[in-house]
Amino acid sequence: MDLVTEIGILVLGAFVGFEVISKVPNTLHTPLMSGTNAIHGIVLLGGLLVIGEAVSADDVLGQVILVIAVAFGTINIVGGFLVTDRMLGMFKRKPAPPKADEEKAS
Amino acid sequence: MPVLATSFLQDHNFLTALYILAVILFVVGLRGLTGPNTAVRGNKIAAVGMAIAFVATLLQPHILPNGQTAILIAVGVAIGTAVGIPAALNVKMTAIPQMVALFNGVGGGAVALIAWAEFRRRFPHGGEDWYLKAMIPSLFAAIIGSISFWGSNIAFGKLQEILPGRPIKLPGQQLVNLALLLICVGSAIALAAGDHSQLLFIVGILVAAGILGNMVVLPIGGADMPVVISLLNAFTGLSAAATGIALDNFALIVAGIIVGASGSILTNLMAVAMNRSVPAIIAGGFGGGDAGAAAAGAGDADRGPVRSTSAQDVAIQLSYARQVVVVPGYGMAVAQAQHAVREMALALERKGVEVKYAIHPVAGRMPGHMNVLLAEADVPYDQLKEMDDINPEFGRTDVSLVIGANDVTNPAANTDPGSPIYGMPILEVDKSQSVIVLKRSMSSGFAGIDNPLFYDPKTAMLFGDAKASVSDITAEVNAL
Numbered sequence: 067m068d069l070v071t072e073i074g075i076l077v078l079g080a081f082v083g084f085e086v087i088s089k090v091p092n093t094l095h096t097p098l099m100s101g102t103n104a105i106h107g108i109v110l111l112g113g114l115l116v117i118g119e120a121v122s123a124d125d126v127l128g129q130v131i132l133v134i135a136v137a138f139g140t141i142n143i144v145g146g147f148l149v150t151d152r153m154l155g156m157f158k159r160k161p162a163p164p165k166a167d168e169e170k171a172s
Numbered sequence: 173m174p175v176l177a178t179s180f181l182q183d184h185n186f187l188t189a190l191y192i193l194a195v196i197l198f199v200v201g202l203r204g205l206t207g208p209n210t211a212v213r214g215n216k217i218a219a220v221g222m223a224i225a226f227v228a229t230l231l232q233p234h235i236l237p238n239g240q241t242a243i244l245i246a247v248g249v250a251i252g253t254a255v256g257i258p259a260a261l262n263v264k265m266t267a268i269p270q271m272v273a274l275f276n277g278v279g280g281g282a283v284a285l286i287a288w289a290e291f292r293r294r295f296p297h298g299g300e301d302w303y304l305k306a307m308i309p310s311l312f313a314a315i316i317g318s319i320s321f322w323g324s325n326i327a328f329g330k331l332q333e334i335l336p337g338r339p340i341k342l343p344g345q346q347l348v349n350l351a352l353l354l355i356c357v358g359s360a361i362a363l364a365a366g367d368h369s370q371l372l373f374i375v376g377i378l379v380a381a382g383i384l385g386n387m388v389v390l391p392i393g394g395a396d397m398p399v400v401i402s403l404l405n406a407f408t409g410l411s412a413a414a415t416g417i418a419l420d421n422f423a424l425i426v427a428g429i430i431v432g433a434s435g436s437i438l439t440n441l442m443a444v445a446m447n448r449s450v451p452a453i454i455a456g457g458f459g460g461g462d463a464g465a466a467a468a469g470a471g472d473a474d475r476g477p478v479r480s481t482s483a484q485d486v487a488i489q490l491s492y493a494r495q496v497v498v499v500p501g502y503g504m505a506v507a508q509a510q511h512a513v514r515e516m517a518l519a520l521e522r523k524g525v526e527v528k529y530a531i532h533p534v535a536g537r538m539p540g541h542m543n544v545l546l547a548e549a550d551v552p553y554d555q556l557k558e559m560d561d562i563n564p565e566f567g568r569t570d571v572s573l574v575i576g577a578n579d580v581t582n583p584a585a586n587t588d589p590g591s592p593i594y595g596m597p598i599l600e601v602d603k604s605q606s607v608i609v610l611k612r613s614m615s616s617g618f619a620g621i622d623n624p625l626f627y628d629p630k631t632a633m634l635f636g637d638a639k640a641s642v643s644d645i646t647a648e649v650n651a652l
Contacts, residue, residue, distance in 0.1 A: 069305050072417050072425060079413075079426045082199055083433025087441075090206045092558070095442055095539035099402050100272045101205045101215050102435050105198055106279050106409045108222065108427040111229045112286045113248065115419055118234055118241040119293050128292045133248040135285035140252020141259070142279035147219040148260035149271055150205075153544055154212045 097153045104146025110139025182233045190228035191423040197221030198427055202434060225423045265545060266505040269538040270331035273324045273401045276408055280320025283411040284378060287314035290418065295368040304364060309414035311360040314373075315381040316411035320404045322385030327401050330394050337394030345391055346455075352384040388454065395579060396453045398538045399442045403450065406435025445533040448596070478614065481632035483641060486573075486608050487648030493570035495526045497562065499599055500542045501535050503576015503611065507638035510549035513575060516646040517551070523649070529555055530562040530572075530599045532580035559599060569604040574625075576610060576638045582623045593621060607631040610641045 090098055113136040120128035180186060198221045204214020229235070236242050256275075263271045287310045294302040329335035342348070359376025363369075392400055409431025416424025443450050490496055498517065504510060517527040529551065535542045543556060557565075566572065574581055583602045584591040601607050602625055609631060625631055634641050 067420050067422070069417075072420075075422070075425050076413060076417075076429050079429035080433040083430040083435075084437055086199060086202045086430070087206065087434040087437045090438070090441065091208065092445060092533045093540045093543045094206060094208065094211060095438060095445075096269070096272075096398075096541060096544070097211060097215070098202075098205050099398075099405055099435070099438055099538075100268075100275075101202065101218060102409065102431045102438070103272055103276050103279070103405050104215075105202070105218060105222070105427050106405070106412045106431040107275075107282075108225060108424055109279060109282045109286065109408075109412045109415055111225060111421060111424055112412075112415045112419055113282060114226075114229045114235060114245055115232070115421065116286060116289055116293070117244055117248075118238050120289055121238060121240045121244065123293060125292060128289050129244055131285050131289045131292070133244050133251075135282040135289065136245060136248025137251040137255070138278040138282035138285065140249050141256040142275050142282065143222055143256075144253055145256035145260040145271070145275045147215060147222070148257065149263065149268060149275065150215045151212065152260065152265075153268060154215060 097150050100146060100150040100153060104143055104150060107139050107142030107146055110136060110143060113139055182231050187228050187231060188422060190224055190231075194221040194225035194228065194423055195426045197224065198430060202430070225427075228423075264508075265548060266508065267332070268544075269398065269401065269536075269541065270328045272538075273327040273331065273397075273404075276401060276405050277321050277324030277328065280317045280324060280404070280408045280411065283313050283317030283408065283415055284321060284381075285317075286415055287311070287317065287418075288373070288378065291363075291373050292370070295370065306418040306420075307364055308360075309417040311363060311377065313411040313414040313418065314377045315356045315360065316407050316414070318378050318381035319385035319388070320408045320411065322382040323389040323404050324385075324401065326386055326389040327397050327404070330389075331397055335390075339393045340390045342387070342391070345387065349384060349387050352380050352387065355380040356384065392453060395534075396448065398534065399439055399448065399450065399453050401538075402435060402439040402442055403454075406432050406439055409433075409435050442534070442539055445539060445597075478626055479629075479632045481608065481634050483634065483644035484648045485632070486634055487645050487652060489571055489606065489608065490520055490525065490573070490645065491523050491649055491652050493525055495528070495565075495569050496520060496571045496573055497528050497530050497557075497566065497569045497601070497604065499530045499532075499535075499572060499574045499577050499581060499601055500546065501532075501575065501577020501580060502541075503578075503638050505536050505541065505545055505576070507576065507640075509575065509639035509642050510545040510551075512639050512642040512646065514546075514549040514551055516642050516649065517555075519646050519649045523652075527555065528557050528562065528565070530559070530601075531556050532559055532577070532599050533597075535577055535580050559597060563600050566600050566603040570606065572601040572604040572607045574601060574607060574609045574611075575642065576612075578611075578623055579621065581625055582621065583628075584621070584624055588624075591621065601625065602628060605630070609633050610638050611635060612637065 113132050117132040120132055197217050201214045201218025204210035204217060290310050330337050355376055359372055363373060389400060409428050413425050413428030413432055416428055439450060520527050529546060531542050533539050546556060581599050581601045582593060585593045585596045585598045588594060607630060609626060611633060
């Protein structure tokens with residue numbers, strides 16, 4: 067891709083990011099931060115793309131650096147999505163209590 | 173391998189289509205995360221997008237066919253999974269803010285390490301050209317990634333109370349930060365201009381930016397940490413986008429910039445909720461500055477005595493109230509008192525007392541922190557009142573029960589122009605008939621500011637662990 071195309075993608079992507087988040091209730095700030103946090107774990111792909119070159123170059127230190135990078139990226143993704151899911155699980159139960167009472171009553 | 177390279181699954185256009193699908197799922201998922209009913213599904217949709225992007229990358233022809241590469245990737249992913257899953261599943265709900273900081277930090281670390289590996293590949297090994305179009309974004313990513321990694325670690329340390337939450341002031345801080353920034357930028361320019369020294373990259377970029385990350389976050393008070401984490405989150409997104417430009421990867425560019433943009437908006441929303449500006453937070457010194465010291469000094473002079481009370485007295489006061497407003501704060505989270513609070517509220521409701529919860533937008537250490545905890549304890553959603561809804565009600569509230577909250581109730585924010593939190597919207601508990609504060613000790617809050625509320629004649633303090641105190645109150649209420 068040439069630079070101009072990539073800058074075009076950047077600008078449009080930025081607009082999408084701004085628009086998507088324009089209205090959020092306070093309550094969801096933390097889960098949303100955590101969710102976007104998981105998405106930037108996509109740098110993992112960068113590690114996957116370049117690690118082969120450190121292998122071909124027989125660069126042991128480079129391979130170590132990239133294995134750590136891949137591990138870091140994986141932690142970011144796996145941990146990020148799971149923690150967000152746990153946080154949101156707390157919210158899901160909100161409408162549950164009255165229903166639970168009805169079930170007990172019936 | 174040539175056969176594989178031409179197979180349909182590894183066709184360049186097919187892989188790009190998978191990336192586009194992944195990016196669409198990210199956007200749909202994020203939009204889901206902004207609504208309470210769609211949030212859980214939104215998060216899962218984004219996770220599916222990530223899985224697709226991951227598989228699409230592994231399918232690229234030069235990755236898996238090389239045995240050693242495949243083994244190294246498997247090792248990295250296995251380590252990451254082995255660390256990430258237990259960390260996310262076992263963390264206590266109270267510790268989630270610092271866990272988010274940590275996950276953000278490793279993302280930034282990955283960005284910086286990838287840039288380092290790219291640098292090593294080009295300069296000491298092989299003479300392949302590194303065009304400026306790839307090199308400049310890589311240097312940018314290395315600087316931002318390193319700042320994000322170290323800054324997030326400091327944020328983690330502060331929230332985990334490994335480091336003191338109070339702002340740490342160092343002499344000549346601003347000058348040192350400026351010098352570090354200049355070293356980073358200067359080193360980047362020298363590297364781009366043709367100096368290919370490995371040492372310059374490590375010291376001038378990675379180490380200098382790392383120290384800068386430490387220096388910028390250390391002087392920021394713990395109360396501002398959520399905003400800092402959100403800002404570093406946006407930074408990591410931007411650095412991921414820069415990595416994408418360096419590596420010509422569509423998915424990295426789009427996902428990175430979306431996080432960068434949405435993270436910036438979110439940072440601003442959080443800062444607005446605290447009546448703080450992002451530049452003011454980054455400038456640091458909140459609570460440790462001259463204004464704070466002066467206000468604390470002035471407060472010392474006209475302090476009244478602090479009135480201490482017992483669980484039995486509190487129980488009587490609460491039982492005969494018409495309306496009680498519970499103001500939870502970080503102290504409740506630390507003591508894991510949310511279930512005990514729910515029990516107490518049920519006991520009071522059986523006696524005909526109306527119980528409401530006043531939720532300050534930044535109570536605890538992250539927006540929404542209190543909502544999460546109280547929802548976990550099955551507190552009905554309609555009892556949780558946001559600040560603007562509950563403030564007019566304090567005038568007709570008999571007892572405000574402040575459980576481990578401090579700065580968000582500090583009336584100095586309304587009355588004392590010299591206070592560092594002057595102008596911050598607060599829960600106006602001082603307007604209620606009487607106030608009971610459950611607190612471990614007289615220490616100041618996370619912002620490090622004294623709270624005149626504690627010296628108010630109508631305030632009584634019940635010292636001790638929040639959970640134990642609340643359980644004692646409940647027992648006394650039931651015994652009445």
